Amino acid sequence: MSPAEVRALFRGGTVAPTAGWADGYTQANLVAVPRDWAYDLLLFCQRNPKPCPVLDVTDPGWTTSVLAPDADLRTDLPGYRVWRDGELVEETSDATPWWRDDLVAFLIGCSFTFEAGLAKAGIPLRHIEQGRNVPMYVTNRACRPAGRLHGPMVVSMRPIPEHLVRQAAGISGRMPAVHGAPVHAGDPAELDIGDLASPDFGDPVVAGPGDVPVFWACGVTPQAALMASRPPFAVTHAPGHMFVTDVRDTEYRID
Amino acid sequence: MSPAEVRALFRGGTVAPTAGWADGYTQANLVAVPRDWAYDLLLFCQRNPKPCPVLDVTDPGWTTSVLAPDADLRTDLPGYRVWRDGELVEETSDATPWWRDDLVAFLIGCSFTFEAGLAKAGIPLRHIEQGRNVPMYVTNRACRPAGRLHGPMVVSMRPIPEHLVRQAAGISGRMPAVHGAPVHAGDPAELDIGDLASPDFGDPVVAGPGDVPVFWACGVTPQAALMASRPPFAVTHAPGHMFVTDVRDTEYRID
Numbered sequence: 479m480s481p482a483e484v485r486a487l488f489r490g491g492t493v494a495p496t497a498g499w500a501d502g503y504t505q506a507n508l509v510a511v512p513r514d515w516a517y518d519l520l521l522f523c524q525r526n527p528k529p530c531p532v533l534d535v536t537d538p539g540w541t542t543s544v545l546a547p548d549a550d551l552r553t554d555l556p557g558y559r560v561w562r563d564g565e566l567v568e569e570t571s572d573a574t575p576w577w578r579d580d581l582v583a584f585l586i587g588c589s590f591t592f593e594a595g596l597a598k599a600g601i602p603l604r605h606i607e608q609g610r611n612v613p614m615y616v617t618n619r620a621c622r623p624a625g626r627l628h629g630p631m632v633v634s635m636r637p638i639p640e641h642l643v644r645q646a647a648g649i650s651g652r653m654p655a656v657h658g659a660p661v662h663a664g665d666p667a668e669l670d671i672g673d674l675a676s677p678d679f680g681d682p683v684v685a686g687p688g689d690v691p692v693f694w695a696c697g698v699t700p701q702a703a704l705m706a707s708r709p710p711f712a713v714t715h716a717p718g719h720m721f722v723t724d725v726r727d728t729e730y731r732i733d
Numbered sequence: 734m735s736p737a738e739v740r741a742l743f744r745g746g747t748v749a750p751t752a753g754w755a756d757g758y759t760q761a762n763l764v765a766v767p768r769d770w771a772y773d774l775l776l777f778c779q780r781n782p783k784p785c786p787v788l789d790v791t792d793p794g795w796t797t798s799v800l801a802p803d804a805d806l807r808t809d810l811p812g813y814r815v816w817r818d819g820e821l822v823e824e825t826s827d828a829t830p831w832w833r834d835d836l837v838a839f840l841i842g843c844s845f846t847f848e849a850g851l852a853k854a855g856i857p858l859r860h861i862e863q864g865r866n867v868p869m870y871v872t873n874r875a876c877r878p879a880g881r882l883h884g885p886m887v888v889s890m891r892p893i894p895e896h897l898v899r900q901a902a903g904i905s906g907r908m909p910a911v912h913g914a915p916v917h918a919g920d921p922a923e924l925d926i927g928d929l930a931s932p933d934f935g936d937p938v939v940a941g942p943g944d945v946p947v948f949w950a951c952g953v954t955p956q957a958a959l960m961a962s963r964p965p966f967a968v969t970h971a972p973g974h975m976f977v978t979d980v981r982d983t984e985y986r987i988d
Contacts, residue, residue, distance in 0.1 A: 516772060517775065520772065520775050521775065521790055524775065524787050524790055525790070532779050535776055535779055535780070654909070654987060658987075732906065732913075733906070
């Protein structure tokens, strides 16, 4: 399916994690904050480029992005979260009633974007094999604060056969705009992750024999910053339920 | 010389373009604007990552950067420019009298950073051979505007032997944080550059036989935006007179 077809489905009410959808196209995290918080968030992203690589920032009140000019940011993602004072107040598949004229929308690179490259190289993707959302975990690594925003780095995890970890790092490393190389491979305790079977966001996945857990910086990190820093209002995507853009993944590959 | 030694010389009053100094270390453009203009500038940089890759942004009034914690941004560059309402009002080697508590300093990647890599590969650097500043030109390519900021892209030019252009593009392309791959090679008219011998900034350089002019996006682009957009006040580096940081150039290389 094309990105436009995928977005039409989501606009129609389909709710699903987007890993494996519209293969070969860039996917993005969404964080929309009031104009008054936009500088802090943009600076937070600049200071934490591994978890928060910014692909586009809209002007206040806009509902479209250059990444997919025909898309409506309020309806075309499969899932949204609405936040007040750092608390989740609603999950919805249509953010239209919550959108405000002062909202500035940030589109942030997503690691689903390099999964087509991993798959092409023969690297198994357990969450897709198992029909699940990718598991995500809050870590012990603090982001560099910016203004009123602070919080821990969130990571996504993919179990990868040990002999393919280096290749997976190389393929993703050439795509810094969608999180780049892993931040860690191996013992989850090093990131203070207690139990891989209990992710903070997404679903647990079953590792294959000989798999090593590999961790990438994750665009859910701004949501952890919302929880920690409690801005008065925000709209985000639901973790794993991304904005599917019209931009080819190769546009973000450094050759 | 180490970056700290180079900065000490500049702090002492030495004025020189910094190409070829402190080989192997990252160099940066400086643009400091009042807090009220910082969001527009940060957004302008996000929307124009080729000419404006941001390496660090300070908090208001700060005079230091994480890129070189011991350095003073007001004194440690060899040359500064002071701007009022988009007009150049002073060139100086000490910006201390002009610094203000509301200034936010942007450090933006500089193509001098990948010159060590080019030299190592045997690619001649004519401006360094000839003891000159690199030539820079205003182009016909408009940057994507952000808030009150708009302006044309500025490029730096290096004449490179035709058979080495592809290699130079590959080496610089792996360093997107310091402008990455060239934006153009060949006929200057395509960028609406009339006469290579009359650069808008820096010095003209003499091409070798068989050289092709190769153009990279340049961190002087924000200065062109200041001229076009006329914020009330700004302090920048003088073109080619960069901030020499403590960060190894390899830190910004995608391998």
